[in-house]
Amino acid sequence: MRKVLILGGYGNFGQKISTRLAKSGISIIIAGRSKEKAEKLAKQLTAEATGFNVNKELNEQLKILKPSVVINTCGPFQNADYAVAKTCIENKVHYIDLADGRDFVCGITALDAMAKQNDVLVVSGASTVPGLSSAVLKNFKGEFSIIDSLVYGITPGQKTPRGLATTQGVLSYLGKPLKKSGDSKIRYGWQDIYRQGYPELGNRWMANCDIPDLDLFPQKYNIKSIRFSAGMENTFLHFSIWILSWLKRLGLPIKLENHAALFLKLSHLFDKFGTSNGGMHIIITGKDKQDKPLQKNWFIIAKNNDGPQIPCVPAIILSKKLIAGELKALGAMPCIDLLTLDEYLNELRDFNIKEELKKRTLEAYKLSLIHI
Numbered sequence: 001m002r003k004v005l006i007l008g009g010y011g012n013f014g015q016k017i018s019t020r021l022a023k024s025g026i027s028i029i030i031a032g033r034s035k036e037k038a039e040k041l042a043k044q045l046t047a048e049a050t051g052f053n054v055n056k057e058l059n060e061q062l063k064i065l066k067p068s069v070v071i072n073t074c075g076p077f078q079n080a081d082y083a084v085a086k087t088c089i090e091n092k093v094h095y096i097d098l099a100d101g102r103d104f105v106c107g108i109t110a111l112d113a114m115a116k117q118n119d120v121l122v123v124s125g126a127s128t129v130p131g132l133s134s135a136v137l138k139n140f141k142g143e144f145s146i147i148d149s150l151v152y153g154i155t156p157g158q159k160t161p162r163g164l165a166t167t168q169g170v171l172s173y174l175g176k177p178l179k180k181s182g183d184s185k186i187r188y189g190w191q192d193i194y195r196q197g198y199p200e201l202g203n204r205w206m207a208n209c210d211i212p213d214l215d216l217f218p219q220k221y222n223i224k225s226i227r228f229s230a231g232m233e234n235t236f237l238h239f240s241i242w243i244l245s246w247l248k249r250l251g252l253p254i255k256l257e258n259h260a261a262l263f264l265k266l267s268h269l270f271d272k273f274g275t276s277n278g279g280m281h282i283i284i285t286g287k288d289k290q291d292k293p294l295q296k297n298w299f300i301i302a303k304n305n306d307g308p309q310i311p312c313v314p315a316i317i318l319s320k321k322l323i324a325g326e327l328k329a330l331g332a333m334p335c336i337d338l339l340t341l342d343e344y345l346n347e348l349r350d351f352n353i354k355e356e357l358k359k360r361t362l363e364a365y366k367l368s369l370i371h372i
Helices: 014-023 035-045 054-065 083-090 102-117 128-143 164-172 213-220 235-249 256-273 307-324 341-347
Strands: 003-007 027-032 048-051 069-072 094-097 121-124 144-155 194-198 202-208 223-230 278-288 293-302 331-334 353-358 366-369
Touching: 003 014, 003 054, 014 027, 014 035, 014 307, 027 035, 027 054, 035 048, 048 054, 054 083, 069 083, 069 307, 083 094, 083 102, 083 121, 094 307, 102 121, 102 213, 102 331, 121 307, 128 144, 128 213, 128 278, 128 293, 128 307, 128 341, 144 194, 144 202, 164 256, 194 278, 202 235, 213 223, 235 256, 278 307, 293 307, 307 341, 307 353
Parallel strands: 003 027, 003 069, 027 048, 069 094, 094 121, 121 331, 144 223
Antiparallel strands: 144 278, 194 202, 194 366, 202 223, 278 293, 293 353
8 A cells, every 4th residue: 555654744734734635545654753743643533653763763664664655844944954855765755845945945956866766756845835836827927928027925824823843944044145036136034024915814014035936936937036025914023023134134143043942932922913814925027928018916815724734735736646646757856837726726625715816906915115
């Protein structure tokens, strides 16, 4: 029987992936450092469970468990190496991760030859970015003759569950210069704040974030200018992080990511002042096939804490296809052009999540841009 091994299978994203794969009839093995936590979830899902140290025991466990696919949810990936992926390749096991680290995802192609030699597929970035963002671009790119700019971002609800790895990832580049992409402007982590309007959600503050798309998309889709941002629903928290970004930019000698657990705990003190509703916006501007101005304003809105289901979708779809033998691609690659927008949205049909395409201009949503 073909099985999927989920590393971090009881964590913030891992639990959702484990649950949805198990309910779809896929045989899964829930793994993590805590065998007790893995077994607790496995009992609910009638699944297998195991506990081990991924960094020390993965090779041995792959030989014992014999999975066909490994899904790695154990972030943060910003400063990680490819040891887990390499071990999977050596054992001829397909590998998928939810990485959002820019260098990690973009550099996964270094394993391409090794993966092909072992007849496996290695996919990095099977998450909202670049998984969903590339699916949206793929859906609309046929209407454009040229894409001048891509402005997009994510804003979770204050009450939405958030993991330690995500917090560590953001703190790792706070106030630091981000690598140039598309345009020549140098941007800094969590700066250039602006206010973005969303259908049903109202206005949310946004700030620069570092993601793989910033390297992948300008060349892939010939985009002149690209900008990605994220924002907290709570204004006080958003500006507190912005102030920290300036302190780091001015030389604060503290590795903020080492204190991620404290920051995460403090952020939850504000949950009672927020909602469980979040969203993503993607605004594509350019020219159509007749050389006339064209703009697409795409939104996805998630309510009732269903937002974290969105980044889980690519790993779920890809693992299902691999188990069913429907995905024949081999090699190592970022998660681009491996799934369609329709497939993505179909996987979310049972949740309080909906897509919206607005015809209003960019100015109707982008209320005020503040370069500070």
